[in-house]
Ligand SMILES: Cc1cc2nc3c(=O)[nH]c(=O)nc-3n(C[C@H](O)[C@H](O)[C@H](O)COP(=O)(O)OP(=O)(O)OC[C@H]3O[C@@H](n4cnc5c(N)ncnc54)[C@H](O)[C@@H]3O)c2cc1C
């Protein structure tokens with residue numbers, strides 16, 4: 001094992017794997033992936049359901065198969081890997097401290113770093129869930145790990161809070177395993193995950209989804225014995241008289257994901273309070289030169305294919321940064337999201353990018369619009385940079401669009417292009 | 425019947441454990457029994473962890489007396505037991521002239537109780553020391569002898585040191601009834617069997633009333649649990665300028681909602697005070713969180729709900745014992761006595777706040793009671809007051825961390841990502857003098873699972889480690905003892921091969 005690397009990637013999910021592959025293919029000689037789990041693949045390893053790879057491979061694969069494709073490619077390229085190793089610290093000068101049972105406590109220096117730590121699930125207190133504190137309250141992802149990786153059932157009768165994708169996928173998985181899913185409760189008046197998952201996981205398995213409902217109380221001292229559900233109005237105020245006691249032994253929380261950026265903060269990386277991830281440009285560079293980020297650590301993706309693509313871009317950019325003797329000054333143009341749009345990634349475009357390629361934008365809307373919409377990107381003069389139409393816009397589904405090279409000249413003059421959404 | 429003890433202690437909270445630790449220096453055979461699967465699962469693990477300076481209690485009460493007796497001992501006790509303690513000092517903050525008058529009274533009361541070095545500081549001075557304080561601040565009472573302790577570690581360390589010095593501890597062993605010889609208590613019954621003893625000490629916390637009633641003592645004494653709810657803030661999001669305790673000005677209802685540092689780095693906010701029934705009702709309520717949040721905002725307006733990573737509630741063992749000092753009209757005092765009507769029984773009760781701060785003083789009073797009753801307490805020549813500490817990875821410098829991992833590689837594997845707790849630390853607690861055998865026991869001792877992901881990452885890993893080390897299947901690993909398993913069965917396909 002060396003102490004200096006051209007590019008070090010933290011995390012081996014689809015984002016990290018793609019970044020490593022691209023870094024190697026774009027000229028970085030010494031590329032290292034550090035992963036805290038005992039296997040490569042990230043969260044995909046526990047996603048044994050189908051639904052991965054439709055965009056990139058035109059194929060519907062389970063998560064581990066999708067990951068395996070990239071694992072083989074990375075290993076074939078001679079990328080170094082250390083597993084079961086936790087990165088503890090990153091400095092702005094790109095020094096990395098990590099620790100592991102097998103290789104001990106190590107300090108490494110990287111010319112460029114790609115952050116690919118993924119995200120974590122929001123926990124019980126973050127949504128102020130009242131009640132007692134018994135065993136039997138888990139995040140959906142933790143339950144998924146137990147069932148799909150460790151091979152254990154965490155309960156018999158479930159109530160799932162939140163209609164996020166992991167929750168719905170677990171509702172189906174648990175049902176297949178012989179458990180009873182009593183209810184999926186969603187505080188919003190709309191679904192927060194993908195419609196595809198609602199159909200395939202809930203409708204097909206006869207599992208009831210109650211929108212505008214939440215948990216008012218968790219009952220039971222040692223193990224969950226029941227929950228008290230309640231309907232809420234638009235302002236999330238409980239509707240008196242709508243309470244219902246639902247006996248169950250387990251509550252799963254699927255109430256949102258948060259990019260995992262504790263390491264990034266130490267490295268001086270500035271975070272966007274809306275996405276929870278770093279501010280990045282279209283090359284996925286953060287505000288700290290030489291530190292790049294890709295995947296769920298930037299913002300929470302709904303489809304793995306886009307994570308892979310982001311990883312490619314970040315890995316290539318990291319290789320370029322690492323292998324160039326001198327860093328040329330970069331001129332950025334910031335992108336801003338207007339009212340209907342919650343956020344747009346990247347936050348800024350390198351003015352030179354469009355010379356060579358198209359730039360992909362990804363965004364989420366704030367509230368669902370169930371009719372045809374048009375998304376427009378224009379500069380402050382009203383010059384159109386790009387636009388796209390969609391049949392609907394839902395918070396659970398990311399909207400992807402491109403700015404093509406022909407907008408190069410307009411982008412040179414633009415000060416702050418605005419992304420906006422309009423009903424048609 | 426087996427061995428005969430000199431002393432049996434009922435209850436392994438901070439009081440029972442501290443009494444055991446102080447008594448263990450004498451030539452006594454001591455048994456401590458605890459109904460739960462671990463010590464310190466009651467009130468001692470759900471409080472503000474503040475070592476009170478001693479100005480709150482009414483002069484003449486046992487609360488005031490034991491608090492004062494204990495106050496100067498903390499440097500020594502925490503050093504001997506290897507427990508984090510910071511004599512940070514504390515503030516009582518006033519926001520108007522009425523409250524300033526109350527501070528004056530508190531200052532006087534503190535002086536009467538013998539609390540040293542207290543002073544009233546100006547709003548300007550308060551803002552200078554803690555710029556996050558409300559702009560409405562009118563002044564504050566500064567008590568430099570107040571402090572912060574790791575309440576979880578303290579209970580474990582006191583018990584461990586007692587064990588080191590010969591005390592026996594039986595977990596999962598509820599007291600059921602006394603064994604009598606006329607009017608003398610000579611032992612106790614438990615589901616595990618009967619244990620004989622010359623003395624039995626009631627340190628049963630919330631259940632102290634039940635225990636003393638079984639002894640026929642103080643039939644009118646009743647504990648009304650008063651619940652206090654808290655929220656915990658992420659240390660990455662918020663900390664006080666300096667580790668300290670910020671109290672609002674007290675009212676008849678109590679000390680009010682505190683904003684305090686903890687020695688784990690997180691700021692906690694709470695508690696409110698609401699009577700509950702039954703004695704296990706540690707429910708956190710929506711209303712309760714609103715109440716404490718509103719209270720805390722009055723002191724430190726810049727806290728944000730987004731910082732909240734956890735909540736919990738503790739139950740005060742609020743009793744109705746009158747203060748026995750002539751001329752003091754107060755109900756709700758501690759009980760620390762050898763009741764006249766029975767022999768062989770030391771009765772402790774109503775040990776609500778400042779019970780943690782007072783625990784060494786309570787233990788010293790128990791020693792005096794025994795001496796007064798004619799016990800000749802002989803010191804053990806080989807008594808060892810020191811409890812060896814175990815490494816805490818996150819508290820070490822990178823160089824020390826590297827050395828530790830080299831010496832013992834299991835300290836190189838991080839199990840809890842948010843709090844950086846390693847496998848080595850967890851293994852050490854499973855094999856400690858008082859073994860941690862549940863997830864919560866590991867959590868209290870190592871701080872695993874207390875960070876922003878609240879166990880989402882480490883829980884499956886800790887369950888696996890416990891299962892491997894204890895040699896029992898994962899389905900039998902619990903959160904906090906019987907009936908609190910994490911897992912129910914293997915999945916279908918896995919089940920067949922098993
Ligand atoms: C439960 C779940 C179900 C999903 N289902 C679908 C689906 O059906 N279809 C679909 O297309 N997409 C799905 N997705 C989305 C897609 O799988 C994710 O967007 C994708 O896996 C994210 O990849 P990533 O590389 O950013 O992060 P991850 O896959 O989470 O990888 C991050 C890696 O970083 C490691 N790491 C983190 N911190 C450190 C550290 N300090 N040191 C060392 N290593 C570290 C982690 O161990 C992990 O392996 C799902 C996502 C989740 C969470």
Ligand SMILES: Cc1cc2nc3c(=O)[nH]c(=O)nc-3n(C[C@H](O)[C@H](O)[C@H](O)COP(=O)(O)OP(=O)(O)OC[C@H]3O[C@@H](n4cnc5c(N)ncnc54)[C@H](O)[C@@H]3O)c2cc1C
Pocket residue numbers: 434435436437438439440457458459460463464465466467468469470471472473474475476597598599600627628629630631632650651652653695738739740741775776777778779780781782
């Ligand atoms: C909200 C709140 C905030 C507080 N803040 C502070 C503070 O900042 N500073 C301070 O000094 N004090 C504080 N206190 C008070 C302090 O926490 C208590 O005084 C102290 O923990 C009491 O310890 P204990 O050992 O008497 O009780 P416990 O910790 O409750 O221990 C009693 C033990 O007895 C066991 N037991 C009960 N019945 C039986 C039985 N039949 N057989 C066997 N075992 C039995 C129980 O399981 C328990 O473990 C606070 C209390 C609360 C509730």
